[in-house]
Amino acid sequence: MTERKIEVYQGPAGGWGALKSSAQHLGEQGIAVKGAKTLLHANQVDGFDCPGCAWPDRDHRSTFEFCENGVKAVAAEATARRATPEVIGSRTVSEWLEASDFELEALGRLTEPLRYDPASDRYQRTTWDEAFALIARELQALPDPNQAAFYTSGRTSNEAAFLYQLFVRQYGTNNFPDCSNMCHEPSGSAMRPTIGVGKGTVTLDDFELADLIFVFGQNPGTNHPRMLGELRRARQRGARIVSVNPLRERGLERFADPQNAVEMATGGSAPISSHYVQLPVGGDLAFLKCLCKRVIELGALDHDFIAAHTVGVDALVSELAATPWAALLAAAGVSQATVDEIAQLYAQSPATIACWGMGITQHRDSVATIQMIVNLLLLRGQIGKPGAGVCPVRGHSNVQGDRTMGIWEAAPDAFLDRLGSEFGFEPPRAHGLDTVGTIAAMLAAHVKVFIAMGGNFAAATPDTAATWRALQQCALTVHVATKFNRSHVVHGREALVLPCLGRTEIDVQATGPQSVTVEDSMSMVHLSAGMNAPASEHLLSEPMIVARMAAATLPRSTVPWLQLAGDYRLIRERIAAVLPDFAGFNERVAAPGGFRLRNTASERVWVTESGRAEFRSRPLPAETAQAQAQAARRDVRVFTLTTIRSHDQYNTTVYGHNDRYRGVQGERRVLFIHADDLRDQGFKPGQWVDLVSLHVTPGGTVEERRAERFLTVAYDIPRGCVAAYFPETNTLVPLDSHAEVARTPTSKSIPVMLVAREPAHA
Numbered sequence: 001m002t003e004r005k006i007e008v009y010q011g012p013a014g015g016w017g018a019l020k021s022s023a024q025h026l027g028e029q030g031i032a033v034k035g036a037k038t039l040l041h042a043n044q045v046d047g048f049d050c051p052g053c054a055w056p057d058r059d060h061r062s063t064f065e066f067c068e069n070g071v072k073a074v075a076a077e078a079t080a081r082r083a084t085p086e087v088i089g090s091r092t093v094s095e096w097l098e099a100s101d102f103e104l105e106a107l108g109r110l111t112e113p114l115r116y117d118p119a120s121d122r123y124q125r126t127t128w129d130e131a132f133a134l135i136a137r138e139l140q141a142l143p144d145p146n147q148a149a150f151y152t153s154g155r156t157s158n159e160a161a162f163l164y165q166l167f168v169r170q171y172g173t174n175n176f177p178d179c180s181n182m183c184h185e186p187s188g189s190a191m192r193p194t195i196g197v198g199k200g201t202v203t204l205d206d207f208e209l210a211d212l213i214f215v216f217g218q219n220p221g222t223n224h225p226r227m228l229g230e231l232r233r234a235r236q237r238g239a240r241i242v243s244v245n246p247l248r249e250r251g252l253e254r255f256a257d258p259q260n261a262v263e264m265a266t267g268g269s270a271p272i273s274s275h276y277v278q279l280p281v282g283g284d285l286a287f288l289k290c291l292c293k294r295v296i297e298l299g300a301l302d303h304d305f306i307a308a309h310t311v312g313v314d315a316l317v318s319e320l321a322a323t324p325w326a327a328l329l330a331a332a333g334v335s336q337a338t339v340d341e342i343a344q345l346y347a348q349s350p351a352t353i354a355c356w357g358m359g360i361t362q363h364r365d366s367v368a369t370i371q372m373i374v375n376l377l378l379l380r381g382q383i384g385k386p387g388a389g390v391c392p393v394r395g396h397s398n399v400q401g402d403r404t405m406g407i408w409e410a411a412p413d414a415f416l417d418r419l420g421s422e423f424g425f426e427p428p429r430a431h432g433l434d435t436v437g438t439i440a441a442m443l444a445a446h447v448k449v450f451i452a453m454g455g456n457f458a459a460a461t462p463d464t465a466a467t468w469r470a471l472q473q474c475a476l477t478v479h480v481a482t483k484f485n486r487s488h489v490v491h492g493r494e495a496l497v498l499p500c501l502g503r504t505e506i507d508v509q510a511t512g513p514q515s516v517t518v519e520d521s522m523s524m525v526h527l528s529a530g531m532n533a534p535a536s537e538h539l540l541s542e543p544m545i546v547a548r549m550a551a552a553t554l555p556r557s558t559v560p561w562l563q564l565a566g567d568y569r570l571i572r573e574r575i576a577a578v579l580p581d582f583a584g585f586n587e588r589v590a591a592p593g594g595f596r597l598r599n600t601a602s603e604r605v606w607v608t609e610s611g612r613a614e615f616r617s618r619p620l621p622a623e624t625a626q627a628q629a630q631a632a633r634r635d636v637r638v639f640t641l642t643t644i645r646s647h648d649q650y651n652t653t654v655y656g657h658n659d660r661y662r663g664v665q666g667e668r669r670v671l672f673i674h675a676d677d678l679r680d681q682g683f684k685p686g687q688w689v690d691l692v693s694l695h696v697t698p699g700g701t702v703e704e705r706r707a708e709r710f711l712t713v714a715y716d717i718p719r720g721c722v723a724a725y726f727p728e729t730n731t732l733v734p735l736d737s738h739a740e741v742a743r744t745p746t747s748k749s750i751p752v753m754l755v756a757r758e759p760a761h762a
Contacts, residue, residue: 221251
């Protein structure tokens with residue numbers, strides 16, 4: 001492990017640091033030459049879609065369409081390391097459970113199917129036929145299909161996702177927990193009833209036309225580095241960028257483009273944010289209400305747009321007028337002067353985009369907050385015009401596409417009608433289980449089989465202790481994966497780990513080499529084809545794994561599963577038959593860069609209950625979770641914890657122990673806290689503390705959960721707020737603490753107290 005060091009980072013995001021890190025990760029994986037060649041095919045017309053984030057590609061004909069984030073993802077997938085059955089079987093599963101997430105990731109690519117042997121407590125080599133027979137036997141033995149749950153990760157391709165949901169619905173359930181439930185579920189839940197779509201309305205072209213760009217609760221420097229290029233260009237042509245975030249993030253301050261020869265040669269960089277508003281954690285809803293209230297007071301409304309396209313504005317105006325400024329400002333944690341300045345900027349902007357990330361979505365009031373973002377834009381007609389609109393920035397590369405393909409526990413009847421008609425069966429109609437519901441159902445022994453297409457469910461989910469108990473109570477857990485991870489060592493009585501092809505690898509089926517498709521954050525659908533030889537001759541593609549599961553489990557099904565998995569063009573033909581927006585799928589996706597799905601809201605066509613865009617408002621909550629905890633525990637200082645990623649991780653995948661832009665090297669268990677709060681608590685920088693979450697139940701009981709041993713780091717964060725990395729802090733999030741309506745875990749607003757401990761010995 002790198003030597004531990006904490007120091008303030010003074011450089012810009014990107015630049016030589018990004019290049020050095022990229023080279024380091026390629027070298028560590030033993031693929032310096034191979035990796036460089038592979039990266040030249042990332043996000044190209046004839047190449048593969050980056051397995052990292054879902055930010056769209058500016059130009060599929062460009063030589064370089066990747067970033068540091070993408071380099072790490074590609075290096076991890078194309079690694080020379082191999083997690084063979086001998087490597088995995090060299091330790092018991094109990095021993096692997098003690099390994100860190102970094103150590104598990106570093107084992108390399110899985111090479112053969114593995115089956116858990118309880119007698120030896122080890123994974124052993126099995127055959128594909130034996131694996132599919134076990135899955136079929138366990139699923140067929142369940143008296144009720146709803147006793148199985150089928151998880152989907154955002155890396156799953158459109159073709160695999162479509163087959164997967166078809167298999168599961170023919171099996172008889174809508175139990176589709178997926179990664180959306182844990183990240184951007186509130187975005188769709190907020191926007192569908194208000195503007196008629198659950199997706200962003202803008203394209204990259206709009207970023208060239210926007211006069212003002214809001215960035216709410218997001219750290220693109222670590223999570224979506226290519227977004228910084230768009231923000232940089234916008235700022236250089238004179239657009240204003242307002243970043244609203246509790247932490248001062250370097251990527252939102254300055255950026256040096258590693259592909260800009262002049263900047264690299266001169267050590268130059270470009271500013272990103274013109275204005276930076278540091279709200280306390282959870283202050284976004286109140287701040288947005290402040291902006292809406294002030295814009296109304298300024299008389300800066302687009303009355304023609306409001307009259308022609310919306311309903312509900314009078315109720316919003318009345319509610320805001322009745323809310324005192326003092327209450328709003330106190331809840332937002334900002335001054336009247338700050339509100340006035342930002343509201344004036346917005347009132348004068350002819351074209352405004354609002355972006356947001358998981359800093360907005362993982363709160364109890366996240367749906368209300370996103371609807372207030374929509375309200376702000378609707379007040380000035382800033383949806384459905386060039387350079388303006390909503391932009392939820394999603395994480396994993398095809399998380400949006402999976403939902404489009406029907407990975408949804410509450411799929412609309414129109415989709416189910418078309419699916420049933422195309423394949424000659426009656427899909428189940430009752431809504432299924434989401435992620436939180438699945439964990440609760442496993443705990444209650446209602447769900448007995450858990451199958452996951454990718455991801456790392458045991459590490460990504462809230463309430464770690466409860467989630468692990470839930471998985472361990474299952475009769476069977478199955479994970480389709482490229483790497484060995486935490487979820488594989490937190491298993492059911494029977495367990496399988498099934499290795500699949502990665503995004504960078506050549507996929508050859510009966511009809512020859514195949515391409516899959518993915519959908520990015522801006523609804524662009526394009527092809528992806530690998531160029532590396534598979535890590536093992538024993539790997540199967542995700543579509544083939546799904547097809548063989550289905551064929552084994554549903555022997556009476558009339559779906560030609562293996563034929564479809566042998567030619568992905570046939571899958572795309574069936575997708576086009578079920579989803580009208582995919583008409584001519586094979587022909588349209590063959591065009592360079594693919595095609596964009598229709599977005600009705602961007603056309604000012606409002607597919608809502610009223611047929612118009614709908615203003616929605618809700619009063620500020622009477623009491624926050626932090627205030628409830630403080631009232632219940634007056635003997636301690638209660639802080640609000642927000643969970644974050646380090647720069648050397650993507651979702652739950654940990655590539656290293658460094659967080660360059662926050663000045664952390666060689667350590668993950670750190671707690672970022674304001675220097676004055678450290679002093680007032682009697683702590684010093686570099687002191688070790690435990691984090692104890694304080695969850696007040698509806699009955700008034702205070703539940704405590706503990707995460708041990710975090711190193712305090714003085715940081716520029718609002719007082720009363722602290723931040724630490726996940727998944728180490730997921731154990732602090734109660735299973736029943738989630739967003740209203742959307743049920744996303746409240747990982748960004750956890751009431752905690754700090755408890756001093758003796759320094760651990762290195």
